Amino acid sequence: MSTESVESRGGRIRLVVSYDGADFHGFARQKGLRTVQGVLEDTLSNLLGTFIEVHGSGRTDKGVHARAQVVHFDLPYGPPADRIVHVLSRRLPNDIIPISASQVDSTFHARFSVVRKTYRYHIFRGNLPDVFKYRFSWHVPEALDIAAMRRAGAHLVGEHDFTSFCAAAAPQEDKVRTIYELRIEESGEDLYLYCAGSGFLQYMVRIITGTLVDVGLGGMSAERLPDILAAKSREAAGRTAPAHGLCLWNVEYPIVYGGRVLDL
Known part of the structure; x- marks a missing residue:
């Protein structure tokens, strides 16, 4: 496991991503299909060595794009929030771009906190x-x-x-x-x-x-x-x-x- 994956105590992270949805079967994970949630979860899980569940602000359908999709996930440990964009940008495919990341209170929910x-x-x-x-x-x-x-x-x-x-x-x-x-x-x-x-x-x-x-x-x-x-x-x-x-x-x-x- 990379040393950069154990530099903080973790916590709840809010991540903003953009993506070209043309080659995704939507946001939500689907067995056997390439989805945004699936790629994010696989990338984070491989980085941390444990399954990381990603929650999105909402689902986008197959072929729909996002300029500002918001997700949150809980890290047991990992890179500090101010380095997550850098870490993920080196691991995610070219059609998902991390924009910003921040540590948030555990009461924040990417979907249910939306107004x-x-x-x-x-x-x-x-x-x-x-x-x-x-x-x-x-x-x-x-x-x-x-x-x-x-x-x-x-x-x-x-x-x-x-x-x-x-x-x-x-x-x-x-x-x-x-x-x-x-x-x-x-x-x-x-x-x-x-x-x-x-x-x-x-x-x-x-x-x-x-x-x-x-x-x-x-x-x-x-x-x-x-x-x-x-x-x-x-x-x-x-x-x-x-x-x-x-x-x-x-x-x-x-x-x-x-x-x-x-x-x-």
Whole structure:
């Protein structure tokens, strides 16, 4: 075992990582499949010589990326927090990048302490696909009515039952969630949809994005959104946007736990 693995008494560590989700089968460990949690746990366990369980702020689906995924784990011993990024950056694969690490109180939980999450969906509107963007954006070359998309999105802000905007097989019984902000920004041929909320259901942001794109293409009226919410049926909403355009953009905790993880 490396001497760097026994330089501190351990404790609870909060780690922020970014990853390219294209070659992962999502965040959560799955037997026989490459996942972010699995790679993190295997790397830490090999480093320490004992199994280290990693807890994430939430699950991302297969192909979804993260700018700021937060995880925590308990170390019986190991490198001090200010060296963990350096240690892990030498051991993790190139598609997982450790950003920061800190020692936290044992009451902190990467998932249950969250007060706000922000996802960003990237739509590329160029006439032709871009080889440097195809892994991280949805190519929609048709003209989009951005004003109509914004009107539609405004109906989703607030507390609602989002049954119509999640996978039909989503395991959660309670489908009520709160969206604090839904904004659309334009930058040349790029369109960015930011969705911040208390928590999200399976495929929720992707279905919201797909539905807003349907509105933007003229296939659905912006004024239908309240009726879609009221229907509480996945069939009432629009398409599911591809996974590769979605990124977990930021996570926010109470100030006592550090507040917002990264600047927006």
